[in-house]
Amino acid sequence: MRPNVPHLLEFLTNEQAIMVHQSVLQVLDEVGVRVEWRPALDVFSENHCHVDFNSGIVRIPPNVLEQALKTCPQEFTLHAPDPQKNIHVTLDDVYTIAGSSALNVLDLDGIHRPATLQDLSDLTRLIDGLEMANIMHAMVIPQDIPQPGIDRVLFSTILRNTTRHYYSQGQGGSSVRDQVELAKIIQGGSQNVIDHPVFSFVICLNSPLVHSAERVQEMMECARYNIPVWLEATNMMGATGPISIAGALVEHSANVLASLTLMQLLNPGHPCVFSIASGGFNMRSGAYVASSPESVLLHCATAQMARFYRLPFQGCSGIDSCLPDAQAGYERAMQAIPFSLAGVNFIHLAFGMMGQLLTSSYEQAVIDNEIFAAAFRIAAGIRVTPETLSVDQIKNAGPGGQFLNQKFTQSNYRAEHWQPRLTTRMGWNEFQRDQMGQDMRQRANDAARRLLKEHHPQPLDMNQSRELERLAWEMQKKAIPGS
Numbered sequence: 001m002r003p004n005v006p007h008l009l010e011f012l013t014n015e016q017a018i019m020v021h022q023s024v025l026q027v028l029d030e031v032g033v034r035v036e037w038r039p040a041l042d043v044f045s046e047n048h049c050h051v052d053f054n055s056g057i058v059r060i061p062p063n064v065l066e067q068a069l070k071t072c073p074q075e076f077t078l079h080a081p082d083p084q085k086n087i088h089v090t091l092d093d094v095y096t097i098a099g100s101s102a103l104n105v106l107d108l109d110g111i112h113r114p115a116t117l118q119d120l121s122d123l124t125r126l127i128d129g130l131e132m133a134n135i136m137h138a139m140v141i142p143q144d145i146p147q148p149g150i151d152r153v154l155f156s157t158i159l160r161n162t163t164r165h166y167y168s169q170g171q172g173g174s175s176v177r178d179q180v181e182l183a184k185i186i187q188g189g190s191q192n193v194i195d196h197p198v199f200s201f202v203i204c205l206n207s208p209l210v211h212s213a214e215r216v217q218e219m220m221e222c223a224r225y226n227i228p229v230w231l232e233a234t235n236m237m238g239a240t241g242p243i244s245i246a247g248a249l250v251e252h253s254a255n256v257l258a259s260l261t262l263m264q265l266l267n268p269g270h271p272c273v274f275s276i277a278s279g280g281f282n283m284r285s286g287a288y289v290a291s292s293p294e295s296v297l298l299h300c301a302t303a304q305m306a307r308f309y310r311l312p313f314q315g316c317s318g319i320d321s322c323l324p325d326a327q328a329g330y331e332r333a334m335q336a337i338p339f340s341l342a343g344v345n346f347i348h349l350a351f352g353m354m355g356q357l358l359t360s361s362y363e364q365a366v367i368d369n370e371i372f373a374a375a376f377r378i379a380a381g382i383r384v385t386p387e388t389l390s391v392d393q394i395k396n397a398g399p400g401g402q403f404l405n406q407k408f409t410q411s412n413y414r415a416e417h418w419q420p421r422l423t424t425r426m427g428w429n430e431f432q433r434d435q436m437g438q439d440m441r442q443r444a445n446d447a448a449r450r451l452l453k454e455h456h457p458q459p460l461d462m463n464q465s466r467e468l469e470r471l472a473w474e475m476q477k478k479a480i481p482g483s
Contacts, residue, residue, distance in 0.1 A: 008379070009341040011301050017308050020249055020301075025062050027254040032059035033209040037216035040262060047265050060261055068257075068264035074310050076271040078135065078228060079196040081186060081459045082163035087134060089273070089312050094340050094379065095134040096350040096372060097167055097314070098127045102140045102360040106323070108445055112359065115140035117157065122452055123360060124161040127351055129455035130369040132376070137167040139352065139360045149479025151175050155182050155199070156472030163459040166199040167230065167348075171479070173217030176201060178475045180225050185468045186460065193225065200228035202275070205255050207235035211262075219259065223266035230314055231259040232275035236288055237298070239281040245298050252276050253305055260311075273346065274306040275314035288356050290318030290349075291331035299335075300342040307343065314346035315339060318353045324364040324441045328354065332368055336375035347372075366444040366451075370422040377418040388416075422447060 012020065034056045035041055041058065045051040050059040078087040087095060105115045105123075123139035138154045145153060151170045158166055159182075168179060179201075183193045201222050203215050211219075222229050233252035235241025241248040256274050263270045278298055280289030289295065299315040306313030317335040321327035339347050349357065350372060352365030382388075393408050403409050422443055424435055431437065438446075460468065477483050 008343070008381075009300060009338060010304050011297055012304050017304060020246065020253070020305055021308060023250045024254045024257065025065070027209075027250060028060040028065060028258060029062060030059065031209065031254075032057045033211055033255065033258040034058075035211045035216060035262075036213040037211075037220075040211070040216045040220065043262065043265050049261075058258070060258060065257060065261055068261040069309055069311075071264045071268040072260060072272055072311060073269055074312070076228065077196075078165045078200060079198050080163060080165040081159065081198050085134075085164050087165055089271070089345070091307060091310065091312060091345065092343065093345060094343065094376070095346050096132055097135040097346050097348040098133060098137045098351050099123075099139045099318075099349050099353040099360055099365070100137050100316075100357065101169070102353065102358055103143060104355075104359045105140060106354065106359055106361040106363070108362050108449060112322075114143035115360065116144045117142040117153070119360070120154065120157050121161055123352070123362065123365070124158050125455055125457065126362060126365060126448060126451055128162040128164060128457050129451045130351065130365070132369045132372040133351060134164065135167050135346070136162045136164045137348070138169065139365075146476065146480050148481060149476035152178055152182065152472040152475040152479070155179050156468045159186060159198070160460060160465050160468060161457060163457050167202060168199045169202050169204075170218055172214040173221040174479070176218055176221035176225065176227060180227070182468060182472060182475075185464055185471065195226075197225070197227050200230060200271075202230040202232050203259060204277075205231065205233045205259055207233055207240040207255060207278075208251050209255050209258070211259060216262070219263055220266060223263060223270055226267070226270070228271040228273070229263060230273045230275040231256045231263070232277055232314070234277040234279075236279060236281035237294065238283065239286075241278060245294055245301065248278055248298055249301050249305065252278050253302065257309070272311070273314050274302075274309065274311040275316075275346075275348075276302055277316040277348070278302075279316075279318075289320060290316075290353070290357055291320045291335060293334070296335060296338055299344060300338055303339075303342045303344045306345075312345045313343075314348050315344040316348040318349040318357045319364065320354075320356060322355045322359070324354075324361055324367055324444065328364055329367065329371070329440075332364075332371045333375070336368075336371050337378060340372075340375045340379035362448045363441050363444040366447045367422065367440060370420060374418060374420070383416070388412075 035058050041051050044058045076089050105119050106112050127133045187193050233255040235252050237248045241251045279295045280292045303313045319328045319331045351368045352360045354361050
């Protein structure tokens with residue numbers, strides 16, 4: 001069941017949301033953001049923003065932001081190679097996005113090691129086969145190939161192994177241009193890419209309040225080619241953002257809205273998603289904390305502010321545990337349930353991301369699929385109709401009766417009650433006989449191996465696949481310094 005939950009769970013009162021908004025306006029107008037690319041400074045300056053060309057500081061007046069919010073669309077489509085898997089973006093629906101760019105894997109033999117290109121291919125196929133997955137992202141960054149220009153290889157490898165929309169990333173403006181060229185092979189020409197791009201682009205903003213040259217170049221090229229963007233700010237509370245949840249909310253909201261303003265100045269009506277990957281900060285180790293009660297509150301509150309601005313919202317999840325264990329299970333559930341109830345339209349890093357987002361686990365990806373299925377069932381809520389109120393069924397059963405033999409029970413069992421794939425619901429003897437005493441991690445291992453053996457999506461014909469791979473490697477070679 002896919003939930004449609006406009007606002008069931010809120011942590012801010014209306015008055016508090018207005019206080020947050022007023023603080024965001026004050027930060028944008030009085031503090032500003034540092035924009036490290038001169039052409040973007042010119043755009044801001046030409047559109048009535050206050051620009052210091054020496055420092056790169058841009059201060060955005062409230063009326064400029066207000067106009068940008070008016071032109072930013074609330075609904076649009078994220079197209080997929082398979083049109084049946086297109087995503088219609090609204091302010092109410094909830095979807096998942098695969099994990100993001102881990103450097104390591106915990107493989108099916110239990111070995112923790114650097115990720116390879118084969119892992120990228122296999123994990124893409126694995127996620128493609130999970131029923132709760134909606135949008136694909138690179139689960140790993142392969143460490144066995146050169147890193148400059150690697151986004152081109154990611155693009156080719158992923159789109160040869162999935163039929164879903166691709167949430168892409170890059171290394172500057174040239175990345176966007178090259179990925180448009182690669183998409184042309186799949187979509188049959190430039191205009192098809194511009195009209196219905198099968199990929200979108202994440203713009204990773206620095207906190208506090210910095211838009212680096214590479215990221216701004218990506219924004220300007222995405223505006224040129226009509227590529228939807230995920231404007232993603234990431235602060236760590238107490239380090240790159242205020243220690244208070246409310247303060248972190250103000251900082252990353254201001255950061256995102258500044259980038260949204262630029263996108264709308266460049267291309268009014270450009271599809272944008274308000275996005276964050278903010279979290280906590282471990283003061284002892286200096287590490288990012290992906291899963292904590294405070295991070296959950298921050299994401300739910302940001303979802304509420306995104307609705308305040310009438311913008312679709314992407315929040316990030318992720319597991320701090322290093323193993324698919326009890327900690328991993330509770331951390332995932334602690335995010336999946338409130339996020340889906342709070343109306344986080346896109347739950348990113350939804351499958352297999354562990355150890356401060358540095359490791360992708362095949363087993364945990366399968367377990368996460370189960371957890372999200374249960375969470376989405378909760379968020380889908382209760383059907384209350386004359387039929388489901390069941391007065392006739394209660395009459396038929398009468399005091400002391402039963403409902404097993406009633407047609408309504410048989411026809412509505414699966415519609416009313418979620419059926420798990422991985423979870424066991426049996427007594428000890430049956431569990432030992434049918435499951436051989438395997439814990440959930442072992443069962444997930446078997447399920448992942450089976451899926452990888454059986455699931456082989458073929459989104460492209462052989463000629464397209466070969467040309468996409470050839471051109472991607474050629475582009476990467478050109479991106480390597482000195483090549």
